[in-house]
Amino acid sequence: MIQTETGTDAAPGPDYDAIVIGAGMSGLYQLYRLRELGLRALVLEAGTGVGGTWYWNRYPGARFDSESYSYAFSFSKELLEEWNWNEHFAPQPETLRYLNHVADRFDLRRDIRFSSRVVSAHYRDAAAGWEITVEDGTRFCARFLITAIGPLSAPTMPRIEGLDSFTGQSFHTARWPHEEVRFAGKRVAVIGTGATGVQTIQEVAKTAGHLTVFQRTPNWCAPLHNSRIDAEEMARLKAGYPEMFQRCQETFACFLHTPDPRGAFEVSDAEREAFFEKLYGEPGFGIWQGNFRDILTDRRANAAVSDFVARKIRQRVKDQTVAEKLIPKNHGFGTRRVPLETRYYEVYNQDNVKLVDISETPIERITPRGVQTSDAEYEFDIIIYATGFDAVTGSFDRIDFRGTGGQRLKDKWNEGPRTYLGVLVDGFPNMMMLIGPHMALGNIPRSIEYNVDWVTGLLRHAQGRGLTRIEATEAGVTAWNDHVKSLGKGLLSNEVNSWMTGVNTNVEGKQVRIINRYSGSAPAYRATCDEAAAAGYAALTQT
Numbered sequence: 001m002i003q004t005e006t007g008t009d010a011a012p013g014p015d016y017d018a019i020v021i022g023a024g025m026s027g028l029y030q031l032y033r034l035r036e037l038g039l040r041a042l043v044l045e046a047g048t049g050v051g052g053t054w055y056w057n058r059y060p061g062a063r064f065d066s067e068s069y070s071y072a073f074s075f076s077k078e079l080l081e082e083w084n085w086n087e088h089f090a091p092q093p094e095t096l097r098y099l100n101h102v103a104d105r106f107d108l109r110r111d112i113r114f115s116s117r118v119v120s121a122h123y124r125d126a127a128a129g130w131e132i133t134v135e136d137g138t139r140f141c142a143r144f145l146i147t148a149i150g151p152l153s154a155p156t157m158p159r160i161e162g163l164d165s166f167t168g169q170s171f172h173t174a175r176w177p178h179e180e181v182r183f184a185g186k187r188v189a190v191i192g193t194g195a196t197g198v199q200t201i202q203e204v205a206k207t208a209g210h211l212t213v214f215q216r217t218p219n220w221c222a223p224l225h226n227s228r229i230d231a232e233e234m235a236r237l238k239a240g241y242p243e244m245f246q247r248c249q250e251t252f253a254c255f256l257h258t259p260d261p262r263g264a265f266e267v268s269d270a271e272r273e274a275f276f277e278k279l280y281g282e283p284g285f286g287i288w289q290g291n292f293r294d295i296l297t298d299r300r301a302n303a304a305v306s307d308f309v310a311r312k313i314r315q316r317v318k319d320q321t322v323a324e325k326l327i328p329k330n331h332g333f334g335t336r337r338v339p340l341e342t343r344y345y346e347v348y349n350q351d352n353v354k355l356v357d358i359s360e361t362p363i364e365r366i367t368p369r370g371v372q373t374s375d376a377e378y379e380f381d382i383i384i385y386a387t388g389f390d391a392v393t394g395s396f397d398r399i400d401f402r403g404t405g406g407q408r409l410k411d412k413w414n415e416g417p418r419t420y421l422g423v424l425v426d427g428f429p430n431m432m433m434l435i436g437p438h439m440a441l442g443n444i445p446r447s448i449e450y451n452v453d454w455v456t457g458l459l460r461h462a463q464g465r466g467l468t469r470i471e472a473t474e475a476g477v478t479a480w481n482d483h484v485k486s487l488g489k490g491l492l493s494n495e496v497n498s499w500m501t502g503v504n505t506n507v508e509g510k511q512v513r514i515i516n517r518y519s520g521s522a523p524a525y526r527a528t529c530d531e532a533a534a535a536g537y538a539a540l541t542q543t
């Protein structure tokens, strides 16, 4: 079917059965499944290439915190067999190569329209479909709208005066240029010390003439312990894929790591210390995701692991005044996303690196020459904003979604997102969200594959019955919201400001904590969604 690029106000007919917004992992896999259903599908993507997160985040040091092979798509045996990973935690260029390979292998590009940022998506009752407009004014009509716009894809700049006045080079990490940026002999600033900031800092410090790190809130970081994978190890890993993916299905958050069944104080002091030491010495998220079962719910257990990591920081950083600044005081270990690092703390032992604590001396403005804090002006050639994302709902807020009766999604979610299973919203018929709010995150591609397969099942159901409209009910949404809220009770992470609780001081209206993610186990999430499907999606209105 040919797309209609009408540009008129006429009620649209569904030129496409389904339009997907976003060509990251979610959008790519959804397109593959839509084709299997024989649906006329189109993907609209803002970037000039596929890959989403791995297309945009080209900053120095960008890499996985998930084990590469556990992150990869598992749906195709042939794809698994032919792709070799070079590192246990692949750097961004390797992952982008992988996702380009996926797009080529399954010939996905022919149904993707690049450089097409969606600005609005309006439901049209008369046509029982969506009218979607991209930045250049072109409109597309589809029966079903599937959002694959990413939980971490809407970058935020800090709210500091004078951003445009700087005369040197400046970059947000998630809008990094495609050309190489060189730091040798340059005076470089990094603003922000979240997961991205940590990866950037440890890389830039290797070559920068001088690096100044502006830190507002330190995060609890733990060693990544990355290493290369040779041919022999890759062959061994491949032979173990079925068991590895099975394990990811069974763990709490789809990682290879899952909580130890013991409580931190059910073992002796010596055993506890030895266990922390073991986890600190192992690759990946083990110390966060594979720790004692109660470190993220019990204050004493959390204090024990926090104390352990604080001691490590004091050992690794020579200047104890700097070490104290790097140790978080306002939240416990693991209650925010744990950045994984490689010699991050040792960076602060280098002569060419300075830490500026902007909780003590706040940034007042960006000047033509650099950064003015309350006590000094620092001059730079390059400023890097590692200030992260307007997470989870940010990519939704940037599109004018309107449902039945013209209601805006942004208004509906004014006090936090409300969804059915994290996939549908009442008043927004025929719209499904991939990795939207109230979804299980964790090792995200595992959730993506489940999420896409569930949406595909729902579309198959609609196709088989000739349904033209499916919609969540208010009761279904309320029940799911109550469930998501109840799961969040008792989690120490919900007492902390972070992107996981929807707080971003750089975004207006996002200063109050909300529950924006599903915090139960991935197997429990899947069981609930499987049940809903087995019941014929009875909680949805279907016509």
Ligand SMILES: Cc1cc2nc3c(=O)[nH]c(=O)nc-3n(C[C@H](O)[C@H](O)[C@H](O)COP(=O)(O)OP(=O)(O)OC[C@H]3O[C@@H](n4cnc5c(N)ncnc54)[C@H](O)[C@@H]3O)c2cc1C
Pocket: 021, 022, 023, 024, 025, 026, 027, 044, 045, 046, 047, 051, 052, 053, 054, 055, 057, 062, 063, 064, 065, 066, 071, 116, 117, 118, 119, 148, 149, 150, 151, 152, 153, 196, 395, 398, 399, 434, 435, 442, 443, 444, 445, 448
């Ligand atoms: C630096 C970084 C490292 C990460 N590391 C890990 C990790 O180790 N493990 C892990 O599990 N997860 C990690 N993540 C999370 C990562 O986002 C997910 O793993 C996964 O890539 C999400 O895929 P997605 O397709 O859902 O979203 P994305 O990859 O974010 O793709 C969304 C796509 O939608 C497009 N889009 C958005 N809005 C519009 C619009 N209005 N119009 C058109 N197109 C639009 C974007 O351009 C983008 O291409 C990381 C995230 C970041 C930022």
